[in-house]
Amino acid sequence: MSAPRFAPGDRVRILDIGKPGHVRIPWYVRHKVGVVERHCGAYPNPEELSCARPGLPAIDLYRVRLGQRDLWPDYAGAPDDTLEIEVYDHWLAPAQDDAP
Amino acid sequence: MTSDAPQGQPEGPFRGYHDIGGRPAGAVAKDEYAFADWQKLSEAMRGALEAKGRIVSLDEIRRVFESFGEDLYNTLGFYERRAEALTVLLDEKGIVPRAAVLARMEAIAAMECRQVDHVTKTVTNKPTISPPAGSAAP
Structure with missing residues (x-):
């Protein structure tokens, strides 16, 4: 298996890959920029599993940390509050100099 | 989704009705209950x-x-x-077979003098017009 594409600390943009059917990436994080918190391992693709296919090869899964204020324009909590969500590699793109 | 979408291109955003995060909602119930x-x-x-x-x-x-x-x-x-x-x-x-599951649900409900409504997905007490004299309450 190849090395994970992202490392902890990398800035990533969560994509909307325009896929119908069962996907695990909620609407509210799509197009948002966050930071990889950790690599969680590689797992069968749930979009394939949902159709009774094997979902292999396994896909890298990352925990991505997002700022609550980046998610919710009217967020009233502390400015450094975060949300972490696990995202498969094919829903991510590098976002080095990307404005959030 | 349009029929003239280019081959191999994403069809566009999909948001299922279950994907409710961020939609207006009332207070979130936080009650604990036994399974x-x-x-x-x-x-x-x-x-x-x-x-x-x-x-x-x-x-x-x-x-x-x-x-x-x-x-x-x-x-x-x-x-x-x-x-x-x-x-x-x-x-x-x-x-x-799903029919076997539904039939078993009906059989179990009937033992408790209840009936299954498969349309509304509810279990209700069977209507009793005139309960036999001396019958025990359920």
């Missing part, structure tokens, strides 16, 4: 069917209840959605 026996049993069955060679995967169950339609999805609770989807998948895979 019902049927909830534990149906989850145990689901787990066994996943563990034994992935006969049924949790992601298949999610795909099925995400295609129930919004009304049925919202009618059913968390474990009810999973159990209902499981009966659909077991039927699709030729493992347990």
